[in-house]
Amino acid sequence: MEKGIISRRDFLKNMARYGSAFISLPLALKYLGLLEENAYAELVRKKAIPGKYYRRVSGRMVQCQVCPFYCLLGDNAVGQCRTKKNYSGVLYTHAMDNPCIISVDPVEKLPTAHYLPGHKSLTVAVGGCNLHCLYCQNWRQSQERPERLDTIRFPKERVPGALSQKDIKILTYNYTEPVVFMEYILELAHYSKLRGIRHAIAMAGYINKEPLKDLISVAESFTITLKAFDDGVYRRMTAATLRPVLDTILAIKESGRWLEVVNLIVPTYNDDMKQVREMCKWLLKNVGPDVPLHFARFVPEYKLKNLPQTPLSTLERAYNIGKEVGLHYVYTTNVSPHPGNYTYCPSCGTALIKRVGLRIIENNLRNGRCSKCGNVIPGVWT
Amino acid sequence: MGFKKRWCFPGMLVLIMLGFLLGGGILQSPVLYGDEVLSLQNREDPAQRLISDMRAINRLKHRISFWNLFNGLNLSREQIEELIAINTEYKEKLQESVAKAIKVLSESRASLEKWEQAIRDGSLPEERMKEAGRASRITKEFRQQFKDIKEPFLARLNDVFTDAQKEVIKGFKPCVVPPNDLRDPIRVGQASSNEYAVRMLKRIRSIPSQKFSFALDRIVDVHLDKISRRYRLTDDEIAQERQRMRELLKKVYYMDDVDFEMNKEELADEFKYKDKLEVLRDDLRNIQQELYRTQKVRDPVGTSKIVRYFLDPEIIPLLQYRLNLLQSN
Numbered sequence: 001m002e003k004g005i006i007s008r009r010d011f012l013k014n015m016a017r018y019g020s021a022f023i024s025l026p027l028a029l030k031y032l033g034l035l036e037e038n039a040y041a042e043l044v045r046k047k048a049i050p051g052k053y054y055r056r057v058s059g060r061m062v063q064c065q066v067c068p069f070y071c072l073l074g075d076n077a078v079g080q081c082r083t084k085k086n087y088s089g090v091l092y093t094h095a096m097d098n099p100c101i102i103s104v105d106p107v108e109k110l111p112t113a114h115y116l117p118g119h120k121s122l123t124v125a126v127g128g129c130n131l132h133c134l135y136c137q138n139w140r141q142s143q144e145r146p147e148r149l150d151t152i153r154f155p156k157e158r159v160p161g162a163l164s165q166k167d168i169k170i171l172t173y174n175y176t177e178p179v180v181f182m183e184y185i186l187e188l189a190h191y192s193k194l195r196g197i198r199h200a201i202a203m204a205g206y207i208n209k210e211p212l213k214d215l216i217s218v219a220e221s222f223t224i225t226l227k228a229f230d231d232g233v234y235r236r237m238t239a240a241t242l243r244p245v246l247d248t249i250l251a252i253k254e255s256g257r258w259l260e261v262v263n264l265i266v267p268t269y270n271d272d273m274k275q276v277r278e279m280c281k282w283l284l285k286n287v288g289p290d291v292p293l294h295f296a297r298f299v300p301e302y303k304l305k306n307l308p309q310t311p312l313s314t315l316e317r318a319y320n321i322g323k324e325v326g327l328h329y330v331y332t333t334n335v336s337p338h339p340g341n342y343t344y345c346p347s348c349g350t351a352l353i354k355r356v357g358l359r360i361i362e363n364n365l366r367n368g369r370c371s372k373c374g375n376v377i378p379g380v381w382t
Numbered sequence: 383m384g385f386k387k388r389w390c391f392p393g394m395l396v397l398i399m400l401g402f403l404l405g406g407g408i409l410q411s412p413v414l415y416g417d418e419v420l421s422l423q424n425r426e427d428p429a430q431r432l433i434s435d436m437r438a439i440n441r442l443k444h445r446i447s448f449w450n451l452f453n454g455l456n457l458s459r460e461q462i463e464e465l466i467a468i469n470t471e472y473k474e475k476l477q478e479s480v481a482k483a484i485k486v487l488s489e490s491r492a493s494l495e496k497w498e499q500a501i502r503d504g505s506l507p508e509e510r511m512k513e514a515g516r517a518s519r520i521t522k523e524f525r526q527q528f529k530d531i532k533e534p535f536l537a538r539l540n541d542v543f544t545d546a547q548k549e550v551i552k553g554f555k556p557c558v559v560p561p562n563d564l565r566d567p568i569r570v571g572q573a574s575s576n577e578y579a580v581r582m583l584k585r586i587r588s589i590p591s592q593k594f595s596f597a598l599d600r601i602v603d604v605h606l607d608k609i610s611r612r613y614r615l616t617d618d619e620i621a622q623e624r625q626r627m628r629e630l631l632k633k634v635y636y637m638d639d640v641d642f643e644m645n646k647e648e649l650a651d652e653f654k655y656k657d658k659l660e661v662l663r664d665d666l667r668n669i670q671q672e673l674y675r676t677q678k679v680r681d682p683v684g685t686s687k688i689v690r691y692f693l694d695p696e697i698i699p700l701l702q703y704r705l706n707l708l709q710s711n
Contacts (some may be wrong), residue, residue, distance in 0.1 A: 087455060102643040122644075150588075152639040162640050335547030338456050356546045 013202050040357040047147065048093065051084055052183050053211050054091035062091045067130045067179055081273045082145040083128040089227040095181035098151040100141050101125040107170055108358040110202040111333050112260050112380025113292050113343055115221040118360045121200065122168050124154065125175035126184060133227070134303040135266060142176040156191035163197060165365055174202040182211055189218035202262075205248035206240045212251055219256040221380060224249055228263075228270035229279035237269050239340050244284070253287045258380050261287075262333065264296040265318060268372045273320075276318045280325040289328045289346075290378040295319055297334035315340070347375035422464050445700070448691055451456055452559065452704070462705045464542050467696055468535055473695035475531050483524055490517035532683045539688050550609040551687050576650035583634050583649060587642065602627045604654070605702060613657045623655065 006014075006021030053065040060075040064084050071079040073086040085094040097150035107121040128150040136142055141149060154162075159171065171188065178185055178201050189199050200221035207215070216222075226245055228234050234242045252259045261283060265271050283293060295318045297310045315332050319340050322330035336357040343353040350372045354362040364371040368381040403572055457465075497514035500507055543551065555561075562577075589597050602624055610620055634642065642649070656664075678685045691697075 354545050356549045361549050
C-alpha cells in the first residue's frame, strides 16, 4: 500500500475510536461536574428559586415533600406538578413571581359563601397542578409548566400598589392549584400581611402536613374541593387519592381557619347518591354541621367533553341529602338562579343572603347574626 | 298496421281536446276569462304577505326570547305547574271579556264606519259625531279593561318566582341567541361583555416592538374603515377618532403587565367606539329607565316583564310541553 494512504478498514476503525471518544467526552465532563449548563438552561434556572420542601435522597436524587405523590427526581427531572425541577441535586421551583392569571373577581368565585360576601379580591394563579383532573376547566394553565406560559411579572413589592388601585383587601389563589406555587404564596403573604392584606385559598387539598401548616399560618380561609368520596373514583378522575384530602380538611378545621368544602358532581363518576350521603355524614361527624358544603355543577371540559352537564335534578337531590343528613349550610354552585344559592338561617329558615350566581342581591345578616331570630351564623363577615 | 283508419280522426280529436284542457288552459284562461281570473291570481297581495311574514317572525322571536328566559330561570316543577294554573285561569277570564268585547266593538265599528262615510261625503252630522266619539272612547276603555283583568294575576305571578329569578327577569333583554350568562351556568353573574375587546387588546400587546408602529397605523386604519362604513362619520370625526385610537393603543401597548391586567375591563370599554348617536341613545335609555321607574308605580301591570312573558294563554302549551319533558326525565 502506498505511503500516506490508509486502508478502508483502518479508516473505519479510527472513525469509530475517535468518534466514540468525541461523543463520550461531554458526558464524562458533565459527570465530573466540569461542563457548564447551556445558556438557555442557565437562564431558565436563574429564574427559579430553590424549593422549600424536599430532601436529598442520594447523590443528585431528590424527593419532593410538598404533596403525597412524593416525586422522586433524578438530575434535571421535573415533578408531576410541572413546577419543580431538580438542578444538580437541588429542587428548584419555577413558580415564583410569574402568575399566568391576575384577575379582579368577587370573592364568591372561590367558591365561598361565608367569607366576606360581596367583597372584591385579586386572584393570582401560577401554571401547573399536582392533580390531573379529567374535567379541569383551566387545563391550559394547570397542565403546563409555568415557564412555558404567557406570564405576568408580579413580585411581592407590586402587590400593595395593585390592590390599592382597586381598593381591594383580599388576595385569593384560585384557578390552578395553589399547592404547587406555595413558596410564592408564602412570600406574598409574609410581605403583604403586615400591610393589612388578607389571604384566601381554593385548593384540592392534596398536600402534606408540613407545607399545609405553613399555608394555614398565612391564609384565613380555605375552600377545599373534595372531588369524590370513593378512593377508586378519586384515582380515576384526578390521579390522586382520597385520604390525604380528608386529612387536610381535618387539619384546617382543627386550626380554626374558615373552611368550606366543594363537591363537583360529574355524571357517571361521582353522582351516586349513596356516595354523596356518605360524604355528608363524614363531614357532619368530623367537621360539624356548620362547614358549608357546595354541590357544584359539572360543565363538559378538557377530557370529559363527552359527558353532559350535571342535571339540575341530580344537584337538587344531593342538596336535599346534605340537608337531610343535618348539614346547616348546603349550596348549589354553577347553577343560577336557584334557591340553593341562598344562605338560610338554620334556626328560622329566613333567606339571609340572596344571590344570583356570584352577585349578592340582598344581605339580611346583621353583625353575623340572623336579622329575624338573632341566631349566630358562622363565617368571616368583617 | 296497428291503428285502424277509422279511429284516427276521433283519436286526434280527443288528444287535441286533452292538450287544450291541460296545457292550453293555463296559458289561455286569462284571455278567455279576463279580469276575473287575473284578480284571483293576484288575490295574495305581496305587501300583505310581507306583513303577515313579519308578524309571524316577530311572534317567533318573542317565543324564542321566552324560551331563552325560561331556560335561564331553572324553574321547578311546582313553579311551572303554578304558571300553567294562573294562565289557564287568566285565559278563562279573558274569554269571558272577549265575548262581551266582540259585541260592543262590532257596534262601535259600525258607528265609526258610518262616521267615515259621512265625512267622506263632506257632511258633519251631529248625531253621527257623538256616536263616533262614544265608539272611540269605548275602544280606549276596552284596552284599560283588558289591563284590569291582568291586575289580580300580577301579585300571584310575583309570588311564583324567587327573588333571584325576578332579578334575572328584570335584567333580561329580548334575544334570539341567549347572552353568555344565560348560556353558561358558570358565568352567571360574572360574564363580561368586553371579552372580545380584551382579547383584541391582548393581541395588540403581543405584537413585537419593532413592528408596532407599522401595525398601529394598520390597526387604526382597519378600525376607522370599519366604523366609518357603519356610522358614516364626517372627516372631522374620523380625524378625532384616529387621534383617540392611536393614543389609547399606545397607552395599552406600553402599559405594564400588572396594570393592564388590573384595568383591562375599563380599557376594553374605551376600546369600543362610541358613536355620537349611541351616546345620545344611551342618554335616552337612562331617561327611559327613569320614565319606566315612574311608570312602574302608576302602571305595574303594563311595565311588568313578568306579565309580558308569563301572563299569556299562548304559553300554556309551551309550559305543558316543558313539564312533560321534566316528568319524563
